[in-house]
Amino acid sequence: MKPSLFTFILPNTTMKLPFGYFELILALICYFSFFFYRQRHAALYDWPLLGMLPAFTRGAGKVHERCTEIFRQTGGTFLFKGPWFVHMDMLATVNPYDVHHIMSSNFLNFPKGNEFREIFEVLGDGIFNSDNELWRSHRKVTNALINNQKFFRFLARMNTEKLTNGLVPVLNNVASRGVVVDMQDVFQRLTFDTTCMFVTGYDPGCLSVDFKDVPFSRAMDEAEEAIFVRHVLPKGVWKLQRWLGVGKEKKLKKAWETLDDVIYGLIARKRRDLSDGVMSKNEAMGVDILTSLLTEKQTYSDGFKQDDKFLRDAILNIMIAGRDTTSSSLTWFLWLVMSHPDVERKIRDEINTIIPEYELGKPRIFEAEETNKLIYMHAAFCEALRLYPPVPFQHKGPVKPDVLPSGYRVDPNTKIMFSLYAMGRMETIWGDDSVEFKPERWITENHTIRHEPSYKFLSFNAGPRTCIGKQVAFNQMKAVGATILHNYNFKMVKGHVVAPNVSIILYMKHGLKVKVAPRWT
Numbered sequence: 323m324k325p326s327l328f329t330f331i332l333p334n335t336t337m338k339l340p341f342g343y344f345e346l347i348l349a350l351i352c353y354f355s356f357f358f359y360r361q362r363h364a365a366l367y368d369w370p371l372l373g374m375l376p377a378f379t380r381g382a383g384k385v386h387e388r389c390t391e392i393f394r395q396t397g398g399t400f401l402f403k404g405p406w407f408v409h410m411d412m413l414a415t416v417n418p419y420d421v422h423h424i425m426s427s428n429f430l431n432f433p434k435g436n437e438f439r440e441i442f443e444v445l446g447d448g449i450f451n452s453d454n455e456l457w458r459s460h461r462k463v464t465n466a467l468i469n470n471q472k473f474f475r476f477l478a479r480m481n482t483e484k485l486t487n488g489l490v491p492v493l494n495n496v497a498s499r500g501v502v503v504d505m506q507d508v509f510q511r512l513t514f515d516t517t518c519m520f521v522t523g524y525d526p527g528c529l530s531v532d533f534k535d536v537p538f539s540r541a542m543d544e545a546e547e548a549i550f551v552r553h554v555l556p557k558g559v560w561k562l563q564r565w566l567g568v569g570k571e572k573k574l575k576k577a578w579e580t581l582d583d584v585i586y587g588l589i590a591r592k593r594r595d596l597s598d599g600v601m602s603k604n605e606a607m608g609v610d611i612l613t614s615l616l617t618e619k620q621t622y623s624d625g626f627k628q629d630d631k632f633l634r635d636a637i638l639n640i641m642i643a644g645r646d647t648t649s650s651s652l653t654w655f656l657w658l659v660m661s662h663p664d665v666e667r668k669i670r671d672e673i674n675t676i677i678p679e680y681e682l683g684k685p686r687i688f689e690a691e692e693t694n695k696l697i698y699m700h701a702a703f704c705e706a707l708r709l710y711p712p713v714p715f716q717h718k719g720p721v722k723p724d725v726l727p728s729g730y731r732v733d734p735n736t737k738i739m740f741s742l743y744a745m746g747r748m749e750t751i752w753g754d755d756s757v758e759f760k761p762e763r764w765i766t767e768n769h770t771i772r773h774e775p776s777y778k779f780l781s782f783n784a785g786p787r788t789c790i791g792k793q794v795a796f797n798q799m800k801a802v803g804a805t806i807l808h809n810y811n812f813k814m815v816k817g818h819v820v821a822p823n824v825s826i827i828l829y830m831k832h833g834l835k836v837k838v839a840p841r842w843t
């Protein structure tokens with residue numbers, strides 16, 4: 323009688339296995355050989371149990387470049403598979419048609435949602451966190467205030483004042499001392515001051531020659547770092563950290579307290595000033611947003627009340643948008659212009675065309691209104707925003723099942739992420755020169771700014787959520803850009819490495835370290 327076992331010989335060992343085991347071992351060898359061959363040629367390894375997370379975290383320090391590489395390999399859309407035991411699966415896309423579908427044509431099916439609000443809970447019920455009627459109320463009121471002529475007058479006066487008494491003295495000081503300065507820090511301080519001024523009417527004086535520490539600004543930075551960590555950690559992990567009061571969640575708690583203390587203090591101070599008539603003398607020169615909210619009757623849907631909590635959330639949302647996005651844009655713009663002498667020369671030549679002849683060759687501060695004629699500079703800012711969008715990624719989720727234009731089916735359990743950073747580098751969207759810094763791509767034959775659809779150029783969002791403050795941001799950026807490039811030369815510190823950080827705001831990881839020299843004596 324033949325044995326029912328197959329004898330499998332190993333070196334110096336004899337093992338007897340049932341015949342079926344041999345086939346199983348052979349099948350497993352074939353499977354894993356095919357698996358690892360396939361994974362070597364895949365954009366991301368899909369490991370058993372762990373999904374694509376190990377392969378993705380290998381490039382965690384260069385997450386934006388890693389995403390761009392993957393999108394190129396996958397044709398613009400891919401399904402990221404997380405570990406099986408946590409809810410981390412995500413559909414990632416840079417397909418403009420998918421973006422248009424999500425942000426515009428089927429907007430109501432893709433709200434911010436509960437998960438977004440959980441991650442960004444420090445923002446409260448502000449415009450970035452809210453949906454439906456609450457969002458419409460925020461947007462209606464904010465839009466009315468920002469487009470108010472009083473506000474525009476106040477903004478123009480405040481911006482010129484901060485350039486005159488803040489930015490120019492600081493740059494003159496570091497230039498005279500011959501010291502290295504971090505222009506990213508300078509721009510953050512500048513935009514923090516200007517945002518505080520146009521939102522609350524008060525100048526915190528963050529931008530000064532002594533570079534004083536400002537706890538509120540530091541708290542904003544720490545809150546943003548914690549928000550990013552919540553994006554990459556499973557929900558259960560960061561919620562446990564929050565409960566235990568450890569890690570980034572501990573810092574977020576303290577930052578939150580600082581933000582609340584300062585903002586509620588500003589609201590109380592504003593109420594006292596208005597009651598005492600302190601602000602009335604400035605009415606003819608324009609008013610800040612908080613003053614307008616407190617003095618002008620606002621209409622809200624669903625009987626929504628404008629209490630101090632509403633004011634706190636509105637102020638914090640606008641301050642984060644005003645400080646972070648504008649300072650990020652200015653930082654990347656300056657570095658790109660410094661790195662491209664031909665662009666710098668063209669911008670300076672254009673600036674000279676708006677200066678009266680008797681003022682040529684002299685120091686000068688530019689006001690927002692006169693910079694409207696700087697078409698090439700505007701194009702350079704657009705190009706900087708294309709390559710280095712201040713908010714490098716967004717995520718959404720559908721309320722109801724849907725099919726995207728790319729053919730992917732999504733349902734309420736699907737997370738959808740699109741990378742603005744990668745979109746700006748896609749040859750399929752911007753052509754073979756997509757990675758090059760070319761302001762000319764934004765200028766038409768009639769020497770006007772070329773319009774690009776928002777689902778392709780997403781730096782100011784798209785659809786109903788398009789940024790209300792887009793024009794305000796461009797006015798400030800161009801006034802700052804003209805002032806610094808006309809008055810100063812900037813030289814990068816030798817050996818300084820420029821690389822994007824990993825956060826919800828696209829800053830430079832090591833800052834922008836330069837030396838400054840005046841162009842005119």
